[in-house]
Amino acid sequence: MDLHLNLNHDSGLAEQIHTQLSQQIASGALREGTVLPSSRELAGRLAVSRATVVTAYERLAAHGLIRSRAGIGTMVSAGRGSAPVAQVESPLRPRAVWEAEPFAVPDPAMPAAEFNFAPGVPTHAEFPFAQWRALLSDQLRTSTEAGYADPAGSARLREALARHLGVSRGVRVGAGQLVITTGAQQAFDIAARVLLEPGDTVAVEDPGYRPAYRGFLAYGARVVGVPVDAEGLVVDRIPPETRLVYVTPSHQFPLGMPMSESRRTELLAWAARHDAAIAEDDYDSEFRFTGRPLTPLQATDTEGRVLYVGSFSKTLLPALRVGFLGVPWTLAEAARRAKFAADYGTAGHLQAALAEFIETGDLARHLRRMRRTYERRHDVLMSELHDQFGGVLEPIGSSGGTHTAALLTPGNADDLALTDRARVEGVLVGALSRWGLQRPGPNGFVFGYGAIPAERIRDGLAALRRVI
Numbered sequence: 001m002d003l004h005l006n007l008n009h010d011s012g013l014a015e016q017i018h019t020q021l022s023q024q025i026a027s028g029a030l031r032e033g034t035v036l037p038s039s040r041e042l043a044g045r046l047a048v049s050r051a052t053v054v055t056a057y058e059r060l061a062a063h064g065l066i067r068s069r070a071g072i073g074t075m076v077s078a079g080r081g082s083a084p085v086a087q088v089e090s091p092l093r094p095r096a097v098w099e100a101e102p103f104a105v106p107d108p109a110m111p112a113a114e115f116n117f118a119p120g121v122p123t124h125a126e127f128p129f130a131q132w133r134a135l136l137s138d139q140l141r142t143s144t145e146a147g148y149a150d151p152a153g154s155a156r157l158r159e160a161l162a163r164h165l166g167v168s169r170g171v172r173v174g175a176g177q178l179v180i181t182t183g184a185q186q187a188f189d190i191a192a193r194v195l196l197e198p199g200d201t202v203a204v205e206d207p208g209y210r211p212a213y214r215g216f217l218a219y220g221a222r223v224v225g226v227p228v229d230a231e232g233l234v235v236d237r238i239p240p241e242t243r244l245v246y247v248t249p250s251h252q253f254p255l256g257m258p259m260s261e262s263r264r265t266e267l268l269a270w271a272a273r274h275d276a277a278i279a280e281d282d283y284d285s286e287f288r289f290t291g292r293p294l295t296p297l298q299a300t301d302t303e304g305r306v307l308y309v310g311s312f313s314k315t316l317l318p319a320l321r322v323g324f325l326g327v328p329w330t331l332a333e334a335a336r337r338a339k340f341a342a343d344y345g346t347a348g349h350l351q352a353a354l355a356e357f358i359e360t361g362d363l364a365r366h367l368r369r370m371r372r373t374y375e376r377r378h379d380v381l382m383s384e385l386h387d388q389f390g391g392v393l394e395p396i397g398s399s400g401g402t403h404t405a406a407l408l409t410p411g412n413a414d415d416l417a418l419t420d421r422a423r424v425e426g427v428l429v430g431a432l433s434r435w436g437l438q439r440p441g442p443n444g445f446v447f448g449y450g451a452i453p454a455e456r457i458r459d460g461l462a463a464l465r466r467v468i
């Protein structure tokens, strides 16, 4: 036990030791059963005589606060459990941005719903936990990645990932252009650090992905919500001074439709005309069920204006906190330095396990399995929406992913009231209007199908139907 005591003058040393130890016992900092250093050891550490410590210990024992146990030593005997640490009144206050509404953090302790249509939650049931455990423990036995490493990420993982992205998405990125990040969220942060001066304008989809919006706001950017229609971001509404445009072209969050080919062309041309960059969040692109594959903006970008963002949160688990950022060559070294400044690099053992998982083809196999699972859930959901909600909901329709959205027809109550009522009936579903950033989002629902098995969808929707 490494006790910290602060002795500030030479007289009354036993009294000071006694007072400070009794305070620590009273506050719960020293808990019942904690073994204290021997009187000889503590005297040595505090540079006082052993008799001084013995006096202090005797007084504590006389008050019943400590006792000696043969073979163990001196222990705390009357802890009061953990009490809050006494706080001083601090003059420090956070920057105003942290008081703003977008920064509300969701409550992870919220009880699980009987029918969980929460968006953004992948299926845990199919994650290969046993295999992952074996991969990680193998790395802990054998890995040489025990010290600080390249902040951009392990060369092996970046090479495996570059190949995987080339084959599965047509993304043209070399290993040296990739930075392994703590989820997509850190990729947005690094993009901002690399490209923006505080106060620069960032355009985001509205309704859109609030965590990205939040990240740019926290960095100190001026963030402007740009409307979205059936084809995706309305390009001619982007403010001309914008330096960075954030988009989810594969599966717009939260509405779910892909960005049309013509909008993609328009957006790349807009960025070229305005000398701007694009952060492409290729969210949910791995799970496509119908139609031709959509080519990422990154793959058709001939000017080197696209920063490509991906994540393993939906394909593996959000708890892994692994994502990546692919940048044009001109930004690669800055992105590497920005990652270094942020956190020195992502955990080495995790990267090594992931590299192995990709190289062996297990990731591709896992994705194929998950795609079948999600496709089945998507099909059941769409058909039940059609059967149970005719005239009440208009599905927006999406060609893949882990969620879909539907608009409430005019005359219905508002989605916030309805989702509250649904929660009471055991149904957790997203309110579309919540995803409006600077203007209210449309009235409707977001249905995630990562957490709900196909056979529960029908009953879950029936329970929702009853509250409308």
Ligand SMILES: Cc1ncc(COP(=O)(O)O)c(C=O)c1O
Pocket (backbone or CB within 6 Å): 119, 120, 121, 182, 183, 184, 185, 186, 209, 248, 253, 281, 283, 310, 311, 312, 313, 318, 322, 323
């Ligand atoms: C639009 C979008 N982008 C990215 C992510 C993944 O974020 P992260 O990798 O930080 O978990 C999500 C997760 O829900 C998302 O909805």
